[in-house]
Amino acid sequence: MSSQLQQDEASRSVLHRIMGGSSLVALLAVVLSIVLGGLLIAVTDERVAEASSYFFSRPGDLLSAAWEAASGAYIALFQGAIFNPGADTLAQAFRPLTETLTVATPLILAGLGVAIAFRTGLFNIGAQGQIILGATFAAWVGFTLDLPPGIHLLIAVLAGFFGGALWGFIPGILKARTGAHEVIVTIMLNYVAVYLVAYLLFTPAFQNPGSSNPISPRLDDSALFPLLLGSGYRLHLGFLVAIAATYGVWWLLNRSTAGFELRAVGANPHAARTAGISVTKGYVVVMMIAGGLAGLAGVAQVAGTEKVLTGGIAASFGFDAITVALLGRSHPWGVFFAGLLFGAFRAGGVQMQTQTGTPIDIVLVVQSLIVLFIAAPPLVKAIFRIDRKKKKKPTKPDQSSEDTTTTTAVGGVA
């Protein structure tokens, strides 16, 4: 077991680096990515290309075309994500914001699932599969069982949590018992989940009767999240569940004995073990909670937004959740706001594409750049020329050299 702990040391130090970054770095990473995204929009814009052909005679044209392309795209993104000034009524003008919240809901829930595992020192790459399982369990309850309103939804939500937790339990118990690395197991379970749901949707238990498409029946109304703002908006109760879950995870991590154990296991499993905390139990428990949270994201999708189970129910939420957790530095409220930001990107991206012709893929590029910058805080700091002096401070004299030599020595022996 101790050798397994040592094995994980490397990945843990990566985690600590990512989580140890300041909020400032996260913020700057976002700013930097948006600027670079803007450059990319400008470079690929047709009018910019045109203007560049006569750059030397009228350089101003190129610059203004580039500025217009980038700012136009981002304004469209903003209008699609937050506030649309061209709408007839004020309520209509804020419709984009409700879209953002709707899309952010599964991102936040799955992001929390990834984050809580991070805090325990585990890379949960399996949110995608856990969302699918959660959605599948909730959907089955939703269209098969016949229960009174309220109770039906509650059971569906619990079933979704259970489905995700099951998909988290497998890598958790395998890690605890056999030392199987959770990254490998969760990635593989993502594939299993994708093909499992694809198979289920062709079985009588799941396929909509009379249809040859791999789509489930619509969930009963009693199992759906009620809409929060009436039928004109898609925003549903799932968003409040996401808020509650964020608070719940915060409380669990910072105020409960279980969270104390999980954080201790994540920060230093050796010390946790010596203090009588069961590291293996921590792994199993946290993976079940992580899976359950991602499962709730699946419920939000199937019982809130989509209302039917399809093979693409999880979209790419499970993978975006990893980015969300990183951007939120694995702190529950950080994840919440990172989820909102990514929800805005997604909701606004559609508008941007239709309005300015800028491909929605640019949003993906921006998201990817954010991850890249967060993973490399020194790069961000160098670009903004901050923290120059502070950077060297933590290396204490005398000890620093001993510390580095210790790690090499340990690494060498192991």
Add this chain to the structure above:
Amino acid sequence: MLLELQGITKKFGTLVANDSIDLVVKPGEVHCLLGENGAGKSTLMNVLYGLYEPTEGSILLDGKAVTFKGPGDAMAAGIGMVHQHFMLIPVFTVAENVALGDEFTRAGGLLDLEKTRAKIRDISDRYGFDVDPDALIEDLPVGVQQRVEIIKALVRNASVLILDEPTAVLTPQETDELIEIIGQLKAAGTAIVFISHKLREVRAVSDVITVIRRGAVVGSVDPSTSTTDLANMMVGRQVSLSLNKAPAQPGERTFQVRNLTVLSATGQRLLDDVSFDIAQGEILAVAGVQGNGQTELTEAILGLQPHVSGSATLKGTELIGMRARQVIRQGVGFVPEDRTVDGLVGTFSVAENLVLNWYNEAPFAKGLAMKPAVVMANAKAKIDEYDVRTQSAESAVGTLSGGNQQKVVLARELSRPLNLFIASQPTRGVDVGSIEFLHKRIVQERDSGTPVMIVSTELDEISELADRIAVLHRGKLMGVVPGNTPRDVLGLMMAGMTADEALGQSVEEK
């Protein structure tokens, strides 16, 4: 080669690690740098070895100023360093390790180890190192591995050799051998910088002692200076080196270990059939060179080792087979040997670390909910009581100095009613000033009637604290002897003699 450091200053941000240090190391001289952990010795040597660039000051070799961009430059200039933690690859042979980074090649870029082997044999014969170039590093005892490190430096024609805390991992006998080797190198004209915080060996080996405190040179003195004066220079105030504890008043033998055996995953006997008792109100110190079963002994009692057989009973309750949490709840206090790895969670606050194994009990928790206010109040009280120097109770424990970290561990373990107190290396890496305090607390715990077990590799500490001494060698108990047993007898036992044999030989030699 004459090495001079002139006005070396090294700053990390606002922190001054080295403050205009002057140092002259002459050929054929052993120059000792004495200072507490964190005094700036290693920083200075890292500057000299090209790992850090000095903020100010210059390095002169035979009167000529040089700048080192990295260890490569330093080595090329004839400076060799043996780090405290060896930089050897365990699965490589001696020759491969020595060649590493400076390989001889044949035509076509093929590795030519024969040349390296010849050089190793040559050096080994000249200084009586007795090192086989084809032995695997992992098969060699620590003392021999250290010689390989020295050979590495000598092969690169080092005329200045820096030894960073070279005796930390050696038995007393190995230390004697090392001192002999240093003598030979000195006779051959090598200049040696010997870094240490151990007063006894510093006086034995050096020609000049330079004491460093808080990054600045306090003074250079003759090795005939008394240990008390050296300690005072190091710490900057009067320290009492002797504890003057009252004689033990052993009560009932409530802790009994019988035939305790620990196997490794591959079936090796890491701890071999060990039996002893500890009475209430006495300190049993376990002596031995690092890695002779001490870790396994303490961890087996705590329930942290797999593959344990035998028994350990506390007030009649069998501890073997219990989980760590249950053992702790039996009233066992435990200070692990490596506090940063096993004793503390570095990123947690001081307050959280003070309840690390007690967080889920009243008054710190009720049901699932923890009580942050109570945890904080507890922290404030303990910080006062143990004089922990920290900015606040919320500071991450990793930012504290070694001594203060150890106070946190001790404060946590001693702050509940104990039936047994086990402390492994209680003062390792702790400054002299804190050692005094920590030792007093441990004796205080003994005097309150708790059986105490101390594990230490430092004979000074053993003699200081022990009422009885148990010596471990390769997992076997060599015997339990009285606390006032002479050091040479203990040394022989640590090398594998039973108590009777060791006593016999010691008398014979005299």
